[in-house]
Amino acid sequence: MTPGSTVIExxxxxxxxxxxxxxPPYDLDAVRAEFPILQETVRGxxxxxxxxxxxxxxxxxxxxxxADCYRHGYANVARGVHALAERATLAYEEAREKVARFLxxxxxxxxxxxxxxxxxxxxxxxxxxxxxxxxxxEILITELEHHANILPWQRxxxxxxxxxxxxxxxxxxxxxxxxxxARLSSRTRLAAVAHVSNVLGTILPxxxxxxxxxxSGALLLVDGPQAAPHLAIAVRGLGCDFYAFxxxxxxxxxxxxxxxxxxxxxxxxxxxxxxxxxxxxxxxEGTEYAEPPARFEPGTPxxxxxxxxxxxxxxxxxxxxxxxxAWEKTLTDRAxxxxxxxxxxxxxxxxxxxxxxxxxxxxxxxxHDVATILDGEGIAVRVGHxxxxxxxxxxGLPAVVVRASFALYxxxxxxxxxxxxxxxxxxxxx
Amino acid sequence: xxxxxDLRDLYQDLILDHTRKPRNFHPLPxxxxxxxxxxxxxxxxxxxxxxxxxxxxxxxxxxxSGCAISVASASMLxxxxxGKTVEEARRLLGAFLTQTAGAAGTPGAADVELxxxxxxxxxxxxxxxxxxxxxAWRALEAALAGGQPEVRTE
Numbered sequence: 083m084t085p086g087s088t089v090i091e092x093x094x095x096x097x098x099x100x101x102x103x104x105x106p107p108y109d110l111d112a113v114r115a116e117f118p119i120l121q122e123t124v125r126g127x128x129x130x131x132x133x134x135x136x137x138x139x140x141x142x143x144x145x146x147x148x149a150d151c152y153r154h155g156y157a158n159v160a161r162g163v164h165a166l167a168e169r170a171t172l173a174y175e176e177a178r179e180k181v182a183r184f185l186x187x188x189x190x191x192x193x194x195x196x197x198x199x200x201x202x203x204x205x206x207x208x209x210x211x212x213x214x215x216x217x218x219x220e221i222l223i224t225e226l227e228h229h230a231n232i233l234p235w236q237r238x239x240x241x242x243x244x245x246x247x248x249x250x251x252x253x254x255x256x257x258x259x260x261x262x263x264a265r266l267s268s269r270t271r272l273a274a275v276a277h278v279s280n281v282l283g284t285i286l287p288x289x290x291x292x293x294x295x296x297x298s299g300a301l302l303l304v305d306g307p308q309a310a311p312h313l314a315i316a317v318r319g320l321g322c323d324f325y326a327f328x329x330x331x332x333x334x335x336x337x338x339x340x341x342x343x344x345x346x347x348x349x350x351x352x353x354x355x356x357x358x359x360x361x362x363x364x365x366x367e368g369t370e371y372a373e374p375p376a377r378f379e380p381g382t383p384x385x386x387x388x389x390x391x392x393x394x395x396x397x398x399x400x401x402x403x404x405x406x407x408a409w410e411k412t413l414t415d416r417a418x419x420x421x422x423x424x425x426x427x428x429x430x431x432x433x434x435x436x437x438x439x440x441x442x443x444x445x446x447x448x449x450h451d452v453a454t455i456l457d458g459e460g461i462a463v464r465v466g467h468x469x470x471x472x473x474x475x476x477x478g479l480p481a482v483v484v485r486a487s488f489a490l491y492x493x494x495x496x497x498x499x500x501x502x503x504x505x506x507x508x509x510x511x512x
Numbered sequence: 513x514x515x516x517x518d519l520r521d522l523y524q525d526l527i528l529d530h531t532r533k534p535r536n537f538h539p540l541p542x543x544x545x546x547x548x549x550x551x552x553x554x555x556x557x558x559x560x561x562x563x564x565x566x567x568x569x570x571x572x573x574x575x576x577s578g579c580a581i582s583v584a585s586a587s588m589l590x591x592x593x594x595g596k597t598v599e600e601a602r603r604l605l606g607a608f609l610t611q612t613a614g615a616a617g618t619p620g621a622a623d624v625e626l627x628x629x630x631x632x633x634x635x636x637x638x639x640x641x642x643x644x645x646x647x648a649w650r651a652l653e654a655a656l657a658g659g660q661p662e663v664r665t666e
Contacts, residue, residue, distance in 0.1 A: 448579035450554055451523075454641065458519040466553065481555025510523060511531070511580065 127460030135487035147393035177388035186316030202326035202341035207234035217243035255282035255431025277309035282431035292321030334394035338387030410438035420501035439487035521634030530584035549651035586648035
């Protein structure tokens with residue numbers, strides 16, 4: 083670890099208002115039994131999957147929902163009048179309603195299905211951004227953003243002659259509100275912030291940020307994939323204008339995600355990608371586009387993805403989102419406690435409100451070697467720059483770190499296995 | 513990764529010894545051939561320097577930082593090529609890439625004795641780590657060709 087880095091040691095704080103529990107508040111064995119992959123072995127050992135912030139594993143009911151869609155209910159959506167077409171269209175729109183409830187949206191029409199968060203942010207930059215951002219305007223982001231919430235804005239700013247403004251993090255890895263307030267002005271068109279940092283685990287105070295941003299006359303986009311599977315989300319309560327998340331990080335299929343935006347904002351946005359299914363009338367002279375959400379979903383939609391995502395939301399809500407949050411806090415607190423006992427282990431950030439992930443480096447051992455040793459124990463963690471190179475540079479870190487992230491199916495034994503695996507890495511490279 | 517990969521095949525004692533105590537790890541001011549291997553995805557950066565005269569590598573050294581495999585590989589590379597002709601070093605390079613990365617055979621490489629470098633044979637069982645072992649060797653290739661000063665593996 084480079085000296086001079088300003089991030090201090092981690093505290094045990096996690097989700098505010100969520101109490102740690104002594105035992106899983108749901109039948110953890112039954113939940114684990116729903117995941118076929120968790121019954122398998124890796125390198126002759128039971129799989130310990132701690133790479134959940136990259137993507138989560140899939141429960142049987144999600145796998146079955148996708149397969150059933152192909153077996154019994156597949157047709158093109160919103161085209162045709164035959165029985166299968168009707169079934170497919172109903173299933174797709176039911177999934178949209180489920181996502182709307184999941185996010186606390188006012189109406190299903192506020193939900194746009196997308197490939198994932200990356201596409202959602204590109205959609206906002208390409209549609210709303212091009213219609214509203216001019217030379218001399220500013221877009222505000224923070225230092226801890228994922229590349230997916232940097233590059234679309236950087237590119238838009240380059241195109242438009244606008245300026246990308248970056249609010250700093252502090253030594254805890256939090257984003258102080260004063261830093262945001264000081265960078266907002268009448269030139270700011272939009273602020274785009276993570277709900278949860280994918281590197282530091284920091285939960286950002288979205289409600290307070292929204293108030294500041296709105297007071298300056300700008301809109302707020304929240305990049306939510308690290309929050310959706312862990313926190314209760316009510317977009318209207320958060321006060322944001324756009325919210326995006328990915329299905330695959332929330333036990334759903336890959337290739338499906340959702341963008342929520344306030345109805346009146348969507349209504350004024352031009353199409354982004356164009357094609358079939360998003361129009362009222364087309365002539366060679368011009369086109370009248372459909373209302374949202376259809377206006378933003380050209381081409382044949384990802385029906386099986388939407389149906390799988392709906393099944394994932396059902397799964398998450400059956401286990402219970404507050405219960406999941408409580409158990410993940412228990413796992414995270416245990417991990418912070420165990421890892422802080424390992425000599426030479428340096429945790430990144432000490433946010434007072436942390437979701438269930440933590441990144442670290444072991445002194446004198448390259449993160450790839452740490453991850454390979456852990457892999458030999460059947461433990462999957464993430465290693466890399468975590469798509470946050472500007473944050474790594476800000477922290478004065480080597481280019482890569484190790485990240486462990488927990489999901490509702492993880493156990494305290496798995497946390498202990500992680501600690502033991504790290505002790506082994508130190509032994510190998512002593 | 514291969515299910516058959518055993519960590520002991522990857523982190524052999526010889527490799528770990530070179531990781532802990534890299535050989536020829538210093539600047540080489542008189543060098544007349546240089547190249548840098550850089551993997552932006554993992555941050556590994558290995559700078560190789562060679563003093564070549566009359567077609568023979570008189571001295572080899574390296575600097576930089578990386579994982580256990582990339583550092584050990586660079587360290588053992590500098591030992592292996594010192595005293596060899598440029599042509600011999602090219603054949604060694606070909607043999608190393610064939611063994612470690614399954615690269616197509618280079619003419620003459622089949623007859624080359626890899627010796628200690630056989631320690632890297634186990635890396636093939638860990639496809640995600642092959643680029644670590646070959647980083648310095650790709651830089652050697654560039655240095656001997658005298659062309660591009662930086663080689664990237666991702």
